[in-house]
Amino acid sequence: MPINKLKTYYLSKNESQLLRSLHRKKERYSNNLFLIEGIKPVLEAVESNFTVKSIYISDHLSEHVKNEIFNLYSSNNINIIRESELRQISTMKTPEGVVATGEINLKIDISNNLKDLPGIYLWKINDPGNLGTIIRTASWYGIKNIFLSPDSVDPYNPKVVRATMGAFFHVNIHKDKAFDELYNDLKNQNVIFYSADLNGENPEMLQLKQNSILCFGSESHGTPEYILNKSDKILSIPKFGYGESLNLGISVGIILNSIINGSLKK
Amino acid sequence: MPINKLKTYYLSKNESQLLRSLHRKKERYSNNLFLIEGIKPVLEAVESNFTVKSIYISDHLSEHVKNEIFNLYSSNNINIIRESELRQISTMKTPEGVVATGEINLKIDISNNLKDLPGIYLWKINDPGNLGTIIRTASWYGIKNIFLSPDSVDPYNPKVVRATMGAFFHVNIHKDKAFDELYNDLKNQNVIFYSADLNGENPEMLQLKQNSILCFGSESHGTPEYILNKSDKILSIPKFGYGESLNLGISVGIILNSIINGSLKK
Numbered sequence: 001m002p003i004n005k006l007k008t009y010y011l012s013k014n015e016s017q018l019l020r021s022l023h024r025k026k027e028r029y030s031n032n033l034f035l036i037e038g039i040k041p042v043l044e045a046v047e048s049n050f051t052v053k054s055i056y057i058s059d060h061l062s063e064h065v066k067n068e069i070f071n072l073y074s075s076n077n078i079n080i081i082r083e084s085e086l087r088q089i090s091t092m093k094t095p096e097g098v099v100a101t102g103e104i105n106l107k108i109d110i111s112n113n114l115k116d117l118p119g120i121y122l123w124k125i126n127d128p129g130n131l132g133t134i135i136r137t138a139s140w141y142g143i144k145n146i147f148l149s150p151d152s153v154d155p156y157n158p159k160v161v162r163a164t165m166g167a168f169f170h171v172n173i174h175k176d177k178a179f180d181e182l183y184n185d186l187k188n189q190n191v192i193f194y195s196a197d198l199n200g201e202n203p204e205m206l207q208l209k210q211n212s213i214l215c216f217g218s219e220s221h222g223t224p225e226y227i228l229n230k231s232d233k234i235l236s237i238p239k240f241g242y243g244e245s246l247n248l249g250i251s252v253g254i255i256l257n258s259i260i261n262g263s264l265k266k
Numbered sequence: 267m268p269i270n271k272l273k274t275y276y277l278s279k280n281e282s283q284l285l286r287s288l289h290r291k292k293e294r295y296s297n298n299l300f301l302i303e304g305i306k307p308v309l310e311a312v313e314s315n316f317t318v319k320s321i322y323i324s325d326h327l328s329e330h331v332k333n334e335i336f337n338l339y340s341s342n343n344i345n346i347i348r349e350s351e352l353r354q355i356s357t358m359k360t361p362e363g364v365v366a367t368g369e370i371n372l373k374i375d376i377s378n379n380l381k382d383l384p385g386i387y388l389w390k391i392n393d394p395g396n397l398g399t400i401i402r403t404a405s406w407y408g409i410k411n412i413f414l415s416p417d418s419v420d421p422y423n424p425k426v427v428r429a430t431m432g433a434f435f436h437v438n439i440h441k442d443k444a445f446d447e448l449y450n451d452l453k454n455q456n457v458i459f460y461s462a463d464l465n466g467e468n469p470e471m472l473q474l475k476q477n478s479i480l481c482f483g484s485e486s487h488g489t490p491e492y493i494l495n496k497s498d499k500i501l502s503i504p505k506f507g508y509g510e511s512l513n514l515g516i517s518v519g520i521i522l523n524s525i526i527n528g529s530l531k532k
Contacts (some may be wrong), residue, residue: 136509138511139509140507140508140509141506170508220324237523241405241406241407241436243405243406243432244431244432246402249513250516250519254523256529257470257520258499261468261503261506262470
């Protein structure tokens with residue numbers, strides 16, 4: 001059945017409440033669901049290994065885009081709803097006309113699968129836009145695994161998912177991973193730990209090691225001592241002008257480019 | 267007179283209205299004033315070449331910080347006001363207790379001062395946080411001049427100033443600069459124009475030329491044809507994984523690092 005034959009319907013009160021409850025972390029985990037917003041992220045999710053439970057499309061969206069989604073999504077859980085209702089379930093001020101729900105997919109252990117390194121460890125990252133941009137950048141450089149310390153922003157926060165521009169569905173995100181736990185899991189398999197901090201080595205001079213983890217502290221507090229102490233090497237981006245620090249996402253991008261792209265000519 | 271002898275006073279209705287009006291672009295330019303918010307940005311502004319007109323400090327701020335500001339700022343235009351009033355004049359949800367007004371300082375022409383290159387040209391940048399982060403990053407790499415095309419976000423937007431983390435006061439920002447105008451001003455002085463776009467050269471392979479301008483298009487539209495056509499070289503960050511594009515600030519950071527830091531080992 002082509003999508004233009006689907007009837008526009010009103011969301012039930014219960015369904016609308018459930019969708020709006022997913023704006024909050026607690027409800028996301030109690031329902032094991034998260035929101036995916038926007039045309040491109042929803043298409044990326046449908047084509048990925050994530051399970052997309054339902055898709056909600058505004059009756060204002062063009063037939064062309066409606067059909068693109070319909071052609072890719074094999075489930076029946078596709079619903080044309082009124083624009084006014086879509087605005088209510090969306091977290092965006094000007095939603096793009098598509099919202100979907102996906103199943104939360106918590107990755108726990110990679111210690112049996114070290115071929116998917118290098119990975120990134122982020123300590124107490126709290127800005128959702130920053131995390132989303134880092135995931136997008138990491139994916140560009142072929143990073144498969146991103147580990148988040150406890151007390152980091154929830155990776156299933158809709159702002160994180162959106163800021164990744166679809167890359168969210170191409171990486172594995174491991175949340176609530178204490179550094180010591182990761183270290184103990186991987187160190188006896190000869191994984192190398194690098195940390196970004198002050199007074200370290202210029203990453204442009206570094207050869208990338210496949211079996212490595214790159215650790216980044218928070219923008220306000222840097223990388224904590226207990227992580228630095230266990231690191232094999234400390235990396236610092238040299239300063240050529242003025243400033244106290246770089247934005248965390250920028251630092252991650254520069255270091256990844258230096259050791260992955262820059263190593264082409266080393 | 268030490269600052270703890272200054273009396274806390276109520277802002278007049280007129281003064282409060284003027285300060286709040288600076289949240290809007292039109293009023294900033296009609297008054298030739300902009301807001302500087304937060305302890306560090308205000309201290310940086312006071313120590314820079316910018317003219318800081320007045321400083322407003324919350325009565326809740328610690329004596330230590332009050333005295334730090336008072337010791338640096340030689341003018342009499344320093345005012346202790348009530349916290350509730352400071353919240354009204356600030357654009358931040360949780361202001362840091364200090365707001366200042368600075369004089370807008372529009373840089374027009376650098377064609378007589380080419381020693382302050384390389385510079386950056388940004389075409390239709392519209393996100394204030396992104397622009398602020400780019401200014402912060404450019405300053406880290408010693409860039410002195412940043413040019414903005416017409417239809418870019420106002421660089422004196424309080425969100426831009428804040429996101430630069432003080433770097434705002436260390437660079438010259440030239441707004442409303444059409445590319446052709448900049449090109450005509452500088453090309454006959456042998457300035458080289460680089461543009462970031464698809465299908466270009468890897469910036470890691472590039473030697474930085476002092477007398478150059480690096481041009482960046484917008485994240486959604488890329489770099490327009492008329493800029494690419496006049497560029498001496500196109501630069502592209504190679505992709506090693508998955509993604510359609512990188513965030514604009516990340517791209518600027520990676521390219522600056524590649525050609526400035528990376529050229530150390532070329």
